[in-house]
Amino acid sequence: MFGRKDVNLSALEARVAALERRLAEQDRIIAQLGGDSSIPLSLQRPQSGLxxxxxxxxxxxxxxxxxxxxxxxTGAGLKEAKETVEASRFY
Structure with a gap:
Protein backbone atom coordinates (compact mmCIF):
# COMPACT_ATOMS: atom_id res chain seq x y z
CA MET A 1 0.00 0.00 0.00
CA PHE A 2 2.62 2.58 0.98
CA GLY A 3 5.28 1.52 -1.52
CA ARG A 4 2.97 1.17 -4.50
CA LYS A 5 2.81 3.96 -7.03
CA ASP A 6 -0.45 2.78 -8.55
CA VAL A 7 -2.49 3.52 -5.42
CA ASN A 8 -5.65 5.34 -6.28
CA LEU A 9 -5.78 8.47 -4.12
CA SER A 10 -9.52 8.84 -4.49
CA ALA A 11 -10.02 5.28 -3.22
CA LEU A 12 -7.95 6.07 -0.14
CA GLU A 13 -9.87 9.30 0.44
CA ALA A 14 -13.15 7.38 0.16
CA ARG A 15 -11.91 4.82 2.66
CA VAL A 16 -10.85 7.54 5.13
CA ALA A 17 -14.24 9.24 4.73
CA ALA A 18 -16.02 5.94 5.43
CA LEU A 19 -13.93 5.40 8.56
CA GLU A 20 -14.68 8.94 9.74
CA ARG A 21 -18.42 8.35 9.27
CA ARG A 22 -18.16 5.09 11.19
CA LEU A 23 -16.31 6.78 14.04
CA ALA A 24 -18.88 9.60 14.17
CA GLU A 25 -21.66 7.02 14.40
CA GLN A 26 -19.88 5.22 17.24
CA ASP A 27 -19.42 8.52 19.09
CA ARG A 28 -23.14 9.22 18.67
CA ILE A 29 -24.02 5.81 20.11
CA ILE A 30 -21.67 6.29 23.06
CA ALA A 31 -23.23 9.69 23.77
CA GLN A 32 -26.71 8.12 23.73
CA LEU A 33 -25.55 5.52 26.22
CA GLY A 34 -24.43 8.26 28.57
CA GLY A 35 -20.70 8.16 28.02
CA ASP A 36 -18.45 10.86 26.70
CA SER A 37 -15.89 9.44 24.31
CA SER A 38 -13.85 12.65 24.39
CA ILE A 39 -12.88 12.04 28.04
CA PRO A 40 -10.50 9.15 28.75
CA LEU A 41 -11.99 6.53 31.06
CA SER A 42 -9.22 7.17 33.59
CA LEU A 43 -10.52 10.73 34.04
CA GLN A 44 -14.25 10.00 34.08
CA ARG A 45 -16.09 9.99 37.39
CA PRO A 46 -17.14 6.45 38.21
CA GLN A 47 -20.80 5.74 37.53
CA SER A 48 -21.09 4.34 41.04
CA GLY A 49 -21.22 7.90 42.32
CA LEU A 50 -18.32 7.30 44.68
CA THR A 74 -21.29 12.99 51.92
CA GLY A 75 -22.50 13.26 55.50
CA ALA A 76 -23.94 9.74 55.24
CA GLY A 77 -24.48 7.64 58.32
CA LEU A 78 -22.34 4.59 59.05
CA LYS A 79 -24.88 2.04 57.80
CA GLU A 80 -25.62 3.96 54.60
CA ALA A 81 -21.93 4.55 53.87
CA LYS A 82 -21.07 0.89 54.48
CA GLU A 83 -23.87 -0.30 52.19
CA THR A 84 -22.92 2.18 49.47
CA VAL A 85 -19.24 1.27 49.54
CA GLU A 86 -19.90 -2.47 49.64
CA ALA A 87 -22.40 -2.21 46.78
CA SER A 88 -19.93 -0.42 44.53
CA ARG A 89 -18.23 -2.21 41.65
CA PHE A 90 -14.87 -1.32 43.21
CA TYR A 91 -15.36 -3.38 46.40
Whole structure:
Protein backbone atom coordinates (compact mmCIF):
# COMPACT_ATOMS: atom_id res chain seq x y z
CA MET A 1 0.00 0.00 0.00
CA PHE A 2 2.62 2.58 0.98
CA GLY A 3 5.28 1.52 -1.52
CA ARG A 4 2.97 1.17 -4.50
CA LYS A 5 2.81 3.96 -7.03
CA ASP A 6 -0.45 2.78 -8.55
CA VAL A 7 -2.49 3.52 -5.42
CA ASN A 8 -5.65 5.34 -6.28
CA LEU A 9 -5.78 8.47 -4.12
CA SER A 10 -9.52 8.84 -4.49
CA ALA A 11 -10.02 5.28 -3.22
CA LEU A 12 -7.95 6.07 -0.14
CA GLU A 13 -9.87 9.30 0.44
CA ALA A 14 -13.15 7.38 0.16
CA ARG A 15 -11.91 4.82 2.66
CA VAL A 16 -10.85 7.54 5.13
CA ALA A 17 -14.24 9.24 4.73
CA ALA A 18 -16.02 5.94 5.43
CA LEU A 19 -13.93 5.40 8.56
CA GLU A 20 -14.68 8.94 9.74
CA ARG A 21 -18.42 8.35 9.27
CA ARG A 22 -18.16 5.09 11.19
CA LEU A 23 -16.31 6.78 14.04
CA ALA A 24 -18.88 9.60 14.17
CA GLU A 25 -21.66 7.02 14.40
CA GLN A 26 -19.88 5.22 17.24
CA ASP A 27 -19.42 8.52 19.09
CA ARG A 28 -23.14 9.22 18.67
CA ILE A 29 -24.02 5.81 20.11
CA ILE A 30 -21.67 6.29 23.06
CA ALA A 31 -23.23 9.69 23.77
CA GLN A 32 -26.71 8.12 23.73
CA LEU A 33 -25.55 5.52 26.22
CA GLY A 34 -24.43 8.26 28.57
CA GLY A 35 -20.70 8.16 28.02
CA ASP A 36 -18.45 10.86 26.70
CA SER A 37 -15.89 9.44 24.31
CA SER A 38 -13.85 12.65 24.39
CA ILE A 39 -12.88 12.04 28.04
CA PRO A 40 -10.50 9.15 28.75
CA LEU A 41 -11.99 6.53 31.06
CA SER A 42 -9.22 7.17 33.59
CA LEU A 43 -10.52 10.73 34.04
CA GLN A 44 -14.25 10.00 34.08
CA ARG A 45 -16.09 9.99 37.39
CA PRO A 46 -17.14 6.45 38.21
CA GLN A 47 -20.80 5.74 37.53
CA SER A 48 -21.09 4.34 41.04
CA GLY A 49 -21.22 7.90 42.32
CA LEU A 50 -18.32 7.30 44.68
CA UNK A 51 -15.78 10.05 45.02
CA UNK A 52 -12.43 9.23 43.38
CA UNK A 53 -10.72 9.30 46.80
CA UNK A 54 -13.10 6.61 48.05
CA UNK A 55 -12.49 4.52 44.93
CA UNK A 56 -8.73 4.85 45.40
CA UNK A 57 -8.99 3.66 49.00
CA UNK A 58 -11.05 0.65 47.91
CA UNK A 59 -8.55 -0.20 45.22
CA UNK A 60 -5.85 -0.18 47.91
CA UNK A 61 -7.90 -2.62 49.98
CA UNK A 62 -8.74 -0.03 52.66
CA UNK A 63 -12.45 -0.66 53.08
CA UNK A 64 -12.85 0.95 56.51
CA UNK A 65 -10.94 4.06 55.44
CA UNK A 66 -13.11 4.22 52.31
CA UNK A 67 -16.30 4.07 54.38
CA UNK A 68 -14.97 6.76 56.72
CA UNK A 69 -13.97 9.02 53.81
CA UNK A 70 -17.34 8.50 52.11
CA UNK A 71 -19.05 9.60 55.33
CA UNK A 72 -16.84 12.69 55.56
CA UNK A 73 -17.55 13.67 51.98
CA THR A 74 -21.29 12.99 51.92
CA GLY A 75 -22.50 13.26 55.50
CA ALA A 76 -23.94 9.74 55.24
CA GLY A 77 -24.48 7.64 58.32
CA LEU A 78 -22.34 4.59 59.05
CA LYS A 79 -24.88 2.04 57.80
CA GLU A 80 -25.62 3.96 54.60
CA ALA A 81 -21.93 4.55 53.87
CA LYS A 82 -21.07 0.89 54.48
CA GLU A 83 -23.87 -0.30 52.19
CA THR A 84 -22.92 2.18 49.47
CA VAL A 85 -19.24 1.27 49.54
CA GLU A 86 -19.90 -2.47 49.64
CA ALA A 87 -22.40 -2.21 46.78
CA SER A 88 -19.93 -0.42 44.53
CA ARG A 89 -18.23 -2.21 41.65
CA PHE A 90 -14.87 -1.32 43.21
CA TYR A 91 -15.36 -3.38 46.40
Missing amino acids: HPEVVALLQQGKKIAAIKRHREL
